[in-house]
Amino acid sequence: MANAEAHRIERGRRELYKLGKSLxxxxxxxxxxxxxPPPSRDPLAIIETTLADRLPSLRPLRRDLMSESAFAFLRGTADVMAFDLVHQRAPGVRAQAGGDCHLMNFxxxxxxxxNVLFDVNDFDETLPDVDIVHDLRRLATSVVVAADDMGYSRSQARDFARRAVKCYRERIFQLAVMSPLEVWNVRVPLRDMVGTLRDRVLHDRLSTAIYTGKGPENRIDGLPRIEKTDKGWRIVEKPPKLSRFERMSDGEADMDIPALFEQLIRQGLQEPVATLFRRYSLCDCVFKAVGVxxxxxxxxxxxxxxxxxxxxAMQIKEAKPSVLERFGFGRWDGSQGKRVIAGQRVMQAASDIFLASADSSDAARRFYMRQLKTRRLGSISELLKDKAFPSYVELCGGTLARAHARxxxxxxxxxxxxxxEAVDDALASFAMLYARQIESDFETFRLAQGAATSDKTAAV
Structure with a gap:
C-alpha cells in the first residue's frame, strides 16, 4: 500500500512537471x-505619479536618495519596472510575488x-498569482546594476546574475520532490550560510552580528536611540528620517497614532498575541522615513x-496598492493592509507574530503593523553584498525559490x-539589457533633477 501511494504521488509530480514543460x-x-521597451514608456511621468501620492515634505528626500546611484534609482523604481515587465513575454508560471525583489529586499x-533566518523581507508590492518571471527579472537586474555600481566588469555582472537564477532553479528542483507541508516548513538559517565562508574576518563579523546577546543593548536593538525624561521614555529625533509628528507640515501625518495602534491590536491580532501585547503600554511615537x-x-x-x-518597538505603515496591480499583473479586492501581511505570511518561512492590519476610521487609508526590524541583523545584507557578493546573490536566488514554492x-x-541552463542564460541576458535601460533612465532622471534645481535657483 505504501509503495502504491508513493508511486501515485510520483506520477502526479511527473504530470505537473510535464505541464510546466508544455508552457x-x-x-x-x-x-x-x-x-x-514599450513604445509609450515615460519613466519620469511614472515616477512623478508615484511621488504625487507621497507626503509633500519628503518628496525632495526621495528624489535625493534616488539620485545617489543607479542601484538606488533601481530600488526606487519598482513602478517603472512593473510597467515595462507587464509588456514582456512570460510563461504563466504563477506564485505569490514579492513584487520588488531586488537584492536589498532580502x-x-x-x-x-x-533563530536568525534569511528571507525575503519587504512585501509592500506583494500580490498573489503573478508569474514568477517578474520577481526573477527584477532580482537578476538588481544583481547586474549592483555589480556595476561596485566596479565589477560587465562579464562578471552577467555571471553573477546567471548564478542567482541558477540557484533559484536548482532549489526549485530540490523543493519539487517535497510534500507541500515539507516545503512550507523549510527554513534558511543564516548560520549555515556563514559557515561556508572562507573569509575568516567576514565570518567573524557576521557571527558577531548573528549572536543573540542577553544584555539591555540587545533588547532595544531594533529601536532608534531612546532616553528617559521627566515625561517618561522618549525616542530621540533624527530629522529628516525620524521626526516628531508636531514638526510635520503634512496634513496626512496628522493622525491619532495611539488610537490607530489600539485599532490594529484590537482588530488585527489573534487573542493570545493580543493578551501578550496588553502587558505593554505606549510611551512615545515618531514619524519615520523608510527605505528608498x-x-x-x-x-x-x-x-x-x-x-x-x-x-x-512597533511600526505602522500605510499600505498603498501594489505596483503589480497598478500595471495589470493582477487584482486584489480586499484591504491593502491585509494584502501586505497575507503576502508576508505566505512567502516568509517564519513571520512576525505581531503582523496586523486595519483601515482608518473613514476607511480611506489602509495600514499594517509589524515589529521593528532588528538593526544589527538589518546590516547583514549590506555586509554580505559588499564583502561576499557572489555568495550573497546565490543566497537570494535560493531564498526566492523557497518563497515562491510555498x-x-x-x-x-x-x-x-x-x-x-537555458533559463539561467536567458534571464542573465535580459538583466544585462534592462540594466542599460536603468542606466539610461537614471541619467535622464538626474538631468531632470538638475534642471529643476537650476530653475528654482534662477527663480530665487
Missing amino acids: RDGVPRDALADYD GAFLSPEG GSVGVFCAIGLFMSDDEQPL SSQPAILAGYLGKG
Missing part, C-alpha cells in the same frame, strides 16, 4: 532574454523562536514599555525551468 511551447525559455531577522522606494509613505514607530521597563506547485516551476 515552453507558448514562451520558449530563450525568449526570456528579450527586452522590448535580509536576516529573528524568528519568534529566536517607500520614502514619503506614512510610517510611524511606537515605543512600548512593560511594567518593568522592557521595550518593544504558494505554487514547484514541480510545474521545475518543468518550465528545466534541468539545463
Whole structure:
C-alpha cells in the first residue's frame, strides 16, 4: 500500500512537471532574454505619479536618495519596472510575488523562536498569482546594476546574475520532490550560510552580528536611540528620517497614532498575541522615513514599555496598492493592509507574530503593523553584498525559490525551468539589457533633477 501511494504521488509530480514543460511551447525559455521597451514608456511621468501620492515634505528626500546611484534609482523604481515587465513575454508560471525583489529586499531577522533566518523581507508590492518571471527579472537586474555600481566588469555582472537564477532553479528542483507541508516548513538559517565562508574576518563579523546577546543593548536593538525624561521614555529625533509628528507640515501625518495602534491590536491580532501585547503600554511615537522606494509613505514607530521597563518597538505603515496591480499583473479586492501581511505570511518561512492590519476610521487609508526590524541583523545584507557578493546573490536566488514554492506547485516551476541552463542564460541576458535601460533612465532622471534645481535657483 505504501509503495502504491508513493508511486501515485510520483506520477502526479511527473504530470505537473510535464505541464510546466508544455508552457515552453507558448514562451520558449530563450525568449526570456528579450527586452522590448514599450513604445509609450515615460519613466519620469511614472515616477512623478508615484511621488504625487507621497507626503509633500519628503518628496525632495526621495528624489535625493534616488539620485545617489543607479542601484538606488533601481530600488526606487519598482513602478517603472512593473510597467515595462507587464509588456514582456512570460510563461504563466504563477506564485505569490514579492513584487520588488531586488537584492536589498532580502535580509536576516529573528524568528519568534529566536533563530536568525534569511528571507525575503519587504512585501509592500506583494500580490498573489503573478508569474514568477517578474520577481526573477527584477532580482537578476538588481544583481547586474549592483555589480556595476561596485566596479565589477560587465562579464562578471552577467555571471553573477546567471548564478542567482541558477540557484533559484536548482532549489526549485530540490523543493519539487517535497510534500507541500515539507516545503512550507523549510527554513534558511543564516548560520549555515556563514559557515561556508572562507573569509575568516567576514565570518567573524557576521557571527558577531548573528549572536543573540542577553544584555539591555540587545533588547532595544531594533529601536532608534531612546532616553528617559521627566515625561517618561522618549525616542530621540533624527530629522529628516525620524521626526516628531508636531514638526510635520503634512496634513496626512496628522493622525491619532495611539488610537490607530489600539485599532490594529484590537482588530488585527489573534487573542493570545493580543493578551501578550496588553502587558505593554505606549510611551512615545515618531514619524519615520523608510527605505528608498517607500520614502514619503506614512510610517510611524511606537515605543512600548512593560511594567518593568522592557521595550518593544512597533511600526505602522500605510499600505498603498501594489505596483503589480497598478500595471495589470493582477487584482486584489480586499484591504491593502491585509494584502501586505497575507503576502508576508505566505512567502516568509517564519513571520512576525505581531503582523496586523486595519483601515482608518473613514476607511480611506489602509495600514499594517509589524515589529521593528532588528538593526544589527538589518546590516547583514549590506555586509554580505559588499564583502561576499557572489555568495550573497546565490543566497537570494535560493531564498526566492523557497518563497515562491510555498504558494505554487514547484514541480510545474521545475518543468518550465528545466534541468539545463537555458533559463539561467536567458534571464542573465535580459538583466544585462534592462540594466542599460536603468542606466539610461537614471541619467535622464538626474538631468531632470538638475534642471529643476537650476530653475528654482534662477527663480530665487
